[in-house]
Amino acid sequence: xxxxxxxxxxxxxxxxxxxxxxxxxxxxxxxxxxxxxxxxxxxxxxxxxxxxxxxxxxxxxxxxxxxxxxxxxxxxxxxxxxxxxxxxxxxxxxxxxxxxxxxxxxxxxxxxxxxxxxxxxxxxxxxxxxxxxxxxxxxxxxxxxxxxxxxxxxxxxxxxxxxxxxxxxxxxxxxxxxxxxxxxxxxxxxxxxxxxxxxxxxxxxxxxxxxxxxxxxxxxxxxxxxxxxxxxxxxxxxxxxxxxxxxxxxxxxxxxxxxxxxxxxxx
Numbered sequence: 001x002x003x004x005x006x007x008x009x010x011x012x013x014x015x016x017x018x019x020x021x022x023x024x025x026x027x028x029x030x031x032x033x034x035x036x037x038x039x040x041x042x043x044x045x046x047x048x049x050x051x052x053x054x055x056x057x058x059x060x061x062x063x064x065x066x067x068x069x070x071x072x073x074x075x076x077x078x079x080x081x082x083x084x085x086x087x088x089x090x091x092x093x094x095x096x097x098x099x100x101x102x103x104x105x106x107x108x109x110x111x112x113x114x115x116x117x118x119x120x121x122x123x124x125x126x127x128x129x130x131x132x133x134x135x136x137x138x139x140x141x142x143x144x145x146x147x148x149x150x151x152x153x154x155x156x157x158x159x160x161x162x163x164x165x166x167x168x169x170x171x172x173x174x175x176x177x178x179x180x181x182x183x184x185x186x187x188x189x190x191x192x193x194x195x196x197x198x199x200x201x202x203x204x205x206x207x208x209x210x211x212x213x214x215x216x217x218x219x220x221x222x223x224x225x226x227x228x229x230x231x232x233x234x235x236x237x238x239x240x241x242x243x244x245x246x247x248x249x250x251x252x253x254x255x256x257x258x259x260x261x262x263x264x265x266x267x
Contacts, residue, residue: 004031005248006066006073006094008085010059011041011049014076014099017241019050025245032066033059036081067094072248076240078161079103083111090117093256097121097247099240101166115258119251123261124166126243130217131261133232134174137219140228141178146200148221148228150175155208155216163207164189167217172203175219 005022009015010033022028033046039061047055060066067073067088073096075082082100089096101124103111111122125131141150154168176183181201188204198204214234221228234240243261250264261267 002027002029003248003252004029004068004071006030006032006034006063006071007046008034008063008073008075008081009077010046011035011039012076014237014241016050017237018074018076018244019046019055020052021238021241021245023047023050023052023055027249028245030055030057031071032063033057034063034066034085035059035061037061064088064092067092069093069095070252071095072097072251074244074248075100076244079107083107083114086111086114086120089120090114093118095119095248095251095254097123097126097244097251099123099126099244102162112258116256118256119254119259120257121247121251121259121261121264123247124170125215125240126247126261127232127234127239128243128246128261128265129239130167130232130234131243131265131267133217133219133230134171135262135267137171137230138174138178140221140230141175144221144223144228145179148223149198149202149204151204151206151220151222153206153208153218153220155210155213157212157214158210160209163209164205165207165215165217167215168205168207171217171219172205175203 005028007018022030035041041049041059045054046057046059071094075098079102152168154165173183186201186203216233218231247264
């Protein structure tokens with residue numbers, strides 16, 4: 001039986017790509033397409049909105065009407081909408097994959113509490129390559145310990161609303177966990193003015209914004225007389241979308257709980 005997939009944010013850049021990929025995937029079928037109330041795409045055919053022709057699924061603003069235990073939702077929206085969708089998914093026992101980033105600390109507390117009530121994946125980056133990078137970065141950080149200074153540089157398109165990216169923060173947290181540090185206590189978000197010399201346990205993150213860059217992340221381990229640089233470059237949003245579909249294929253068979261892409265990939 002095909003997996004029934006709901007796409008939230010169906011008229012956005014990621015949403016349209018997800019609709020088209022689900023439509024061409026023989027192991028999946030689109031069960032719903034959701035957008036914000038008042039959006040221009042409401043009541044239009046989701047396939048036509050995505051540019052793949054009519055597929056018989058209308059874009060709706062009522063997520064609760066389509067979320068059922070036998071569906072998997074793909075959510076790439078905004079934090080407020082994603083949290084609302086998670087509340088509904090938990091109530092309806094619907095599986096949900098959330099790639100939305102930019103959650104506040106208070107929102108993260110609520111998402112973590114809600115996620116375990118159903119089958120949930122929350123990942124700042126669904127790209128398979130990025131998740132492998134995160135594993136490699138943690139291994140390198142554990143080996144190098146405090147002999148090399150970790151710095152993270154990320155660049156995204158000029159329209160991205162949150163900074164630094166969820167992926168950059170995830171990489172920073174991976175380094176901190178590998179080295180037994182409290183990430184929130186050691187992270188430095190960019191630098192300005194007379195900052196004094198770098199602290200030994202510091203993890204620096206710099207966010208760049210411009211043009212149409214999909215997303216590049218470089219982790220630098222800078223030592224004396226040498227450095228290691230590990231880079232992932234997203235050549236299109238398709239790497240994120242295909243990772244999300246892989247997560248959607250894996251999630252239905254799992255027990256209720258909060259999972260990550262590491263679980264999906266067995267990392």
